[in-house]
Amino acid sequence: MDISVVIPLYNEDESLPELTAWIARVMEEHNFSYEILFVDDGSTDNSWNVIEELKISYPAVKAIKFRRNYGKSAALNVAFEASQGEVLITMDADLQDSPDEIPELYRRLREEKLDIISGWKKKRYDPITKTIPTKLFNAATRKMSGIQLNDFNCGLKAYRSDVVKTIEVYGEMHRYIPVIAKWAGFKNIGEQVVEHRARKYGVTKFGFSRFINGFLDLLSIFFVGKFGKRPMHFFGSMGVLSFLVGTIMALWIIGEKLYHISMNTSYREITDQPGFYIALVAIILGSQLFLTGFVAELVTRNASERNQYLIEKEIL
Structure with missing residues (x-):
């Protein structure tokens, strides 16, 4: 299988049909063999029923549903274990990431022999209360990790399968996957400017606490990566x-x-x-x-x- 598209979600029932159709269209246009792996992180809306209906029309759809909300890192970790594609693409379910980016991410990952390509939302449609803290975290992460990425937290990323099968993601560490991968020995990390779209349905599920938790997880990653074995x-x-x-x-x-x-x-x-x-x-x-x-x-x-x-x- 060429590509596994991993989509963690929480209460995104409105966007799922449009997103699935969009991904399927892109995949078919480029003759990719693929799977779409949804991870329902304990949604309280109609998301799971929508996924079951989508499975009827799209055989490539696979899904996992948590009994309660564990967080994005948990959803990604379970999806990494279940994925079967040679290349794994992660993206958000809110239609702010464009599936049209997938072919170029796939091409670059294979031709440039990269381990990871991280998306860079150079032009964002987020409020200033979100963009300024994000810039500060990106600067701190670059300084501590030595990885020169502009946007560590972008949900749109591409990975070689052996990367995601090796690393472990927990807590709030999904935004630092490139750092975890580097400590695991995967150092060929690239970046690609990607389109950031305004949210079409619903509201963001992340609050201010994610910045505090993110900073603590950054310190944890730095300590474990440098001193975990000693x-x-x-x-x-x-x-x-x-x-x-x-x-x-x-x-x-x-x-x-x-x-x-x-x-x-x-x-x-x-x-x-x-x-x-x-x-x-x-x-x-x-x-x-x-x-x-x-x-x-x-x-x-x-x-x-x-x-x-x-x-x-x-x-x-």
């Missing part, structure tokens, strides 16, 4: 540094007291000096950080329950 290098180095600083301060204070005793001059008791308590805290903190690193080395990072989701129905 946590002692992070906690241990900080612990040793803190312990050494505390020890040096304590020795200095003790040495100062011994000097004054030898010179028979007045001095303050060790426990009367603020530096003593700072040194004590630094030594204790250093010991705790070192032990944290040691314990982290003994604990596997991947919990077996991390990506277990309750799937209510499937059309495969």
Whole structure:
């Protein structure tokens, strides 16, 4: 199979028929073998019934329905496992991404031997309350990851199948898939300017909390990518540094007291000096950080329950 088109959705029943017809038309015009894989992320509207009706007219339609809303990352992770195409295209269900971009994404991914092509919505139809925070996150992600993409959060992306079969997506990390892929060893990452269309139906499902969660997930990705296999290098180095600083301060204070005793001059008791308590805290903190690193080395990072989701129905 040439292409798997993965579409996570939540309450998008109005846009699904038009989107499916559009994708099918593009695929047939270019003679692609394909599947359209919908992941219903616990929709409360008529989305699943619409998908079941679409399956009758479009045999390429496949679908997975979550029993409750888990989030876009969970939907993508399950779809990545179920996809069968040589190339996987992700796009949003709200008709803001254009299926007409698919042939060029497919061509470039194969001919330029890229692992990922990320869409860049250079001209956006979003409110300023969304565009400004997005620009700040993109700048921070570029700085921390070293990946020179303009739009990490664009839902329209193309992947080689072995990329999506290797990586794991959870939490709010779908916007950082290029970063996860880079840490997994897939470094051939390209970008393509894509059309961003104004929303035709419904309203956006993302609130302000996604920016806070996104920033925390960025820190998590950075830490796991750099120190996930060697946590002692992070906690241990900080612990040793803190312990050494505390020890040096304590020795200095003790040495100062011994000097004054030898010179028979007045001095303050060790426990009367603020530096003593700072040194004590630094030594204790250093010991705790070192032990944290040691314990982290003994604990596997991947919990077996991390990506277990309750799937209510499937059309495969």
